[in-house]
Amino acid sequence: MKPVIAIVGCGRVGTALAKFLSEAGYGISGLASKSFSSAKRLADLTGAGRFTTIPWEITKKADIVFLTTPDSEISDTCSNIAFNEGFKRDSVVLHCSGALPSTILSSAKSCGAFIGSMHPMQSFALNEGNESPFHGIIFAVEGDAQALHIAVKIAVDLGADCISINTEDKTLYHAAAVVASNYLVTLLSLAFRLIEHAGISGSDTWKVLKPLIKGTLLNIEKAGIPAALTGPVARGDIKTVERHIKAIGEKSPELLDLYNTLGFHTIGIAESKGTLSKKSADILKKITNRKDRKDSA
Ligand SMILES: NC(=O)c1ccc[n+]([C@@H]2O[C@H](COP(=O)([O-])OP(=O)(O)OC[C@H]3O[C@@H](n4cnc5c(N)ncnc54)[C@H](OP(=O)(O)O)[C@@H]3O)[C@@H](O)[C@H]2O)c1
Structure with missing residues (x-):
């Protein structure tokens, strides 16, 4: 028989865990949240009998x-x-x-519980749909051995996998997650704004960019970085980069800094790919790293 779980915090991740763990056969001892309405909403969704704003009312009977x-x-x-x-x-x-x-849970350890953290490498922005956000993802786990043993079982039951992480490395691991997800949104927002300035707007923006984005991700998956890098920096096409800087400086100067910073950091990748000469790399570094670049554009 599967262990019985309690969820405290019925937001995006709590909702997904309750929904997909109960589908995987776990019992739910109850759901607790800050607001009664969130706990009730999740109880309605999962069929859990108990919901409350007082966590210890429902955690007492839980194995997890x-x-x-x-x-x-x-x-x-x-x-x-x-x-x-x-x-x-x-x-x-x-x-x-x-x-x-996991050590922030030391008060639970004092009660004889085993503590751990399991971070799903996934973005839970939306609370809808029947497709499991856990399928095929990785949980980074750390903590007591007994907690890790259970965390691995939970991951497997959710169709996910686990990797162990050193407690002290979590901050950098999380920074990587933030870059890969949140800053990808920022990066694509830059592309969206530039293409909108070029006169393409509405649903066409995504239609035009989506195959390129998907193709690039596939190339990274197949060939890795730096092989997946294409475009003017990889080719050492200085004239094109200069034209970009000039056009962005004229039409949307507020975006130039980010464009140049990304260009500057792309030069190193192009150098490791081996398609960029030292001479072209030096020129590109100069034009993308100029403090007066907005004025000179
Ligand atoms: N979102 C992601 O993409 C993501 C990805 C990986 C990991 N995580 C991690 O998952 C955890 C949950 O994140 P989330 O995105 O699901 O957060 P969230 O959507 O903001 O949900 C948090 C829930 O906790 C409830 N809550 C707040 N204070 C509480 C308290 N004192 N006692 C009980 N319940 C309380 C909230 O209250 P109400 O009752 O008012 O609704 C809300 O429903 C965080 O540790 C986060 O770092 C999130």
């Missing part, structure tokens, strides 16, 4: 407790549950933060 509040609330929430004797001895208490270590 997920603390899926915002990062800033995890430690205090855990301490409150521990203070109210809400953790079962030998239960496993997990949080899903990428940036914080």
Whole structure:
């Protein structure tokens, strides 16, 4: 029989865990959230009988407790549950933060629970759909051996995989996640704004860029970095880069800094690909790293 879980924090990640773990056969001892309405919404979605705003009412009977509040609330929430004797001895208490270590759950450990963190490398922006966001993803896990053992089982039951991470390396691991997801959004926002300045707008923007974005991701998957790099910097096409800088400086000067910074950091990748001469690399470094670039464009 599968263990019984409790979810504290019925937001995006808590909702996905409750939904897909209950589909995988886990029992739910109950759901708790800051607001009654969030807990009730998730109870309606999963068929869980108990929902509350008082976490220790539902964590006491759980074999596994997920603390899926915002990062800033995890430690205090855990301490409150521990203070109210809400953790079962030998239960496993997990949080899903990428940036914080499992040791922030030390109050649960004092109650005889095993603690760990399991961070899903996924973006949970939307709370809809029946497709599992966990399928094929990686959870980075760290903490007590007993907690890790359970975390691996949970990951497998969700159709995911696990890698272990050193507690002290979590911050950099999380920074990588932020770049790959959040800053990808920022990067694509730059592309969207430039193409809109070129007169392509509305749904056409995505239609035009999507095959290029997908093709690039596929090339990275197949050939890796730097082989996947194409375009003017990789070719050492200085004239084209200069024309870009001039056009952006005229039409959308506020975007020039980011364009130049990305160009500057692309030069090193092109050099490791071996398609850029030292001479062209030096010129490109100069034109993308000029402090007066906005004026000179
Ligand atoms: N979102 C992602 O893409 C993502 C990806 C990987 C990992 N994570 C991690 O997953 C965890 C949860 O993130 P999330 O994005 O799911 O957050 P979220 O959508 O903001 O949900 C957090 C939930 O916790 C509830 N809550 C707030 N304070 C609480 C408290 N003191 N006690 C009980 N419940 C409380 C909120 O309240 P209400 O009851 O008012 O709704 C909300 O429903 C975080 O550690 C985050 O770092 C998130």
